[in-house]
Amino acid sequence: MKIALDAMGGDFAPEAVVEGAILAAETLKDEVQIILIGQEDLIHPLLQKHGYTGSRIKVVHASQVIEMGEHPTKALTQKPDSSIAVGYGMLASKKADAFCSAGNTGAMLVGAVFSVKQVEGILRPALASFIPKLSGGYGIMLDVGAIADCKPEILDQFGLIGSLYAQYVFNIDKPRVGLMNLGEEEGKGTMLTQPTHKLLKENKHIHFIGNIEGRDLFNDKADVIVCDGFTGNVILKMAESIFDIIHEKKITDPFFDRFNYEAVGGSPILGVNGNAIIGHGVSTPTAICNMVHLANRMAEAKIAERLKKSFSAR
Amino acid sequence: MKIALDAMGGDFAPEAVVEGAILAAETLKDEVQIILIGQEDLIHPLLQKHGYTGSRIKVVHASQVIEMGEHPTKALTQKPDSSIAVGYGMLASKKADAFCSAGNTGAMLVGAVFSVKQVEGILRPALASFIPKLSGGYGIMLDVGAIADCKPEILDQFGLIGSLYAQYVFNIDKPRVGLMNLGEEEGKGTMLTQPTHKLLKENKHIHFIGNIEGRDLFNDKADVIVCDGFTGNVILKMAESIFDIIHEKKITDPFFDRFNYEAVGGSPILGVNGNAIIGHGVSTPTAICNMVHLANRMAEAKIAERLKKSFSAR
Numbered sequence: 001m002k003i004a005l006d007a008m009g010g011d012f013a014p015e016a017v018v019e020g021a022i023l024a025a026e027t028l029k030d031e032v033q034i035i036l037i038g039q040e041d042l043i044h045p046l047l048q049k050h051g052y053t054g055s056r057i058k059v060v061h062a063s064q065v066i067e068m069g070e071h072p073t074k075a076l077t078q079k080p081d082s083s084i085a086v087g088y089g090m091l092a093s094k095k096a097d098a099f100c101s102a103g104n105t106g107a108m109l110v111g112a113v114f115s116v117k118q119v120e121g122i123l124r125p126a127l128a129s130f131i132p133k134l135s136g137g138y139g140i141m142l143d144v145g146a147i148a149d150c151k152p153e154i155l156d157q158f159g160l161i162g163s164l165y166a167q168y169v170f171n172i173d174k175p176r177v178g179l180m181n182l183g184e185e186e187g188k189g190t191m192l193t194q195p196t197h198k199l200l201k202e203n204k205h206i207h208f209i210g211n212i213e214g215r216d217l218f219n220d221k222a223d224v225i226v227c228d229g230f231t232g233n234v235i236l237k238m239a240e241s242i243f244d245i246i247h248e249k250k251i252t253d254p255f256f257d258r259f260n261y262e263a264v265g266g267s268p269i270l271g272v273n274g275n276a277i278i279g280h281g282v283s284t285p286t287a288i289c290n291m292v293h294l295a296n297r298m299a300e301a302k303i304a305e306r307l308k309k310s311f312s313a314r
Numbered sequence: 315m316k317i318a319l320d321a322m323g324g325d326f327a328p329e330a331v332v333e334g335a336i337l338a339a340e341t342l343k344d345e346v347q348i349i350l351i352g353q354e355d356l357i358h359p360l361l362q363k364h365g366y367t368g369s370r371i372k373v374v375h376a377s378q379v380i381e382m383g384e385h386p387t388k389a390l391t392q393k394p395d396s397s398i399a400v401g402y403g404m405l406a407s408k409k410a411d412a413f414c415s416a417g418n419t420g421a422m423l424v425g426a427v428f429s430v431k432q433v434e435g436i437l438r439p440a441l442a443s444f445i446p447k448l449s450g451g452y453g454i455m456l457d458v459g460a461i462a463d464c465k466p467e468i469l470d471q472f473g474l475i476g477s478l479y480a481q482y483v484f485n486i487d488k489p490r491v492g493l494m495n496l497g498e499e500e501g502k503g504t505m506l507t508q509p510t511h512k513l514l515k516e517n518k519h520i521h522f523i524g525n526i527e528g529r530d531l532f533n534d535k536a537d538v539i540v541c542d543g544f545t546g547n548v549i550l551k552m553a554e555s556i557f558d559i560i561h562e563k564k565i566t567d568p569f570f571d572r573f574n575y576e577a578v579g580g581s582p583i584l585g586v587n588g589n590a591i592i593g594h595g596v597s598t599p600t601a602i603c604n605m606v607h608l609a610n611r612m613a614e615a616k617i618a619e620r621l622k623k624s625f626s627a628r
Contacts (some may be wrong), residue, residue: 247534
């Protein structure tokens, strides 16, 4: 298994990424290789500094860097030798089984569609996030920001995409799919959620449990939470701020600790022909390490192939 | 000042409401009178049971009750002597300065528009909620569920409605209005938030500070948080569930204690010609007491009149 990692992505790159890669190399199974992509002259001294002499981290040189504020499409076009472009190139040519970066989110999203392309039959790829359950484990919520304006047909597909993820990565037999809405009753909702409810209910490939509400986010009602990218983004950022507040107040609690983005590692891009993950801009070495682990689990579960197989059969 | 209170509204009515009214009578200024509306034969024994002999609580009989699950419009039409219909009748005829109920939310919303009517110039009344700030005090968020599908023009008005509330009830001089969005940058957003941003920016009657994100809910960025009813409803219910989780975990913290709906009392309906408040269905005596206090503050600040004056001047 080969996990490509953008050494130049994130506010604390390349230091935090190199450290995170070393942590991951120490904790992953022997057959996993980490490919650090970025400026060699920066990466090698850092590996040396941390005394890494193993063979499980390889370095692939990429001369350019896409900065956080850059326009995604423009940056990808103008910087073909950027770490993100090179990483996606490796994913597309199967030289890597997964690619992850804590860099420019827009460039990661656009790059995925440019390079490995959308899965045939999938209208729009989603950005997913993991929501800790009070009862243990995580639910998967999608979309959390890839598509601000969704359509019912897109949300209906998110139901299946999330189901396949929960099934093959979380090993949940018959994942329960819930639609985030403003009331539990079937007739409730907006011009978006009402027709979406209908489509999800008719969808024979998922186990739809109906509407869920904001209060159901952390309970064990649903394994898959379907919502538009606007709502998911607001929820995710609100949850992150709750963690920050609790952390700042020095309240320690195992449930709230699992709100920490560091523990989660990153957000998978689901619906493209490759396993791609976007990390938080402020990623620490621990977060990077967990993102690599997440990428490895996704690659092991062959999640991109499962999606392709499932949607091409339709 | 006369505050009308639906004695029959809420899961624990009339007991919890009568107890709450007594708590409020004991804590409000002398000139405030509470009018308990509902079935006399149920209310009087409860007042007696709690040893209430004062003159500040009056009882006005209403023979009918609108239940929680009833269809709002149908119920209001078929039950003209229900506590909600009678309460709104008193508000419309100025026999009460405010009316509050922990009963059927839909009936309260529809009843407001039926009886006291929308303020001229206001497109749609909003349901508002209060968000505790880390730095102390509360922000006002609207809408939290009155209108699932909003338009930019409606959200623009919410900016001014919330501003007037913050100014006259919270005594904030120049309330900062923020638009809930998925990014801080001006160009970010949906087909709803992008044109709304433009309108709010051009609105000379408010102090618009731009987009805010889910992570900004509890910090001191904005005094007024503008969002559509779907988003506000999800946020509100998620915040409530966070309080419940923290409470269940026996974590005590003054900030999170302020998440408690009991402390807030209820959600004002803003944009109608009268001060109306909807309480939580599970309202306890403490919640009812705080709802009456909230109603009193709104009546003292003449918030409905302020809205009327401000919008008629346009």
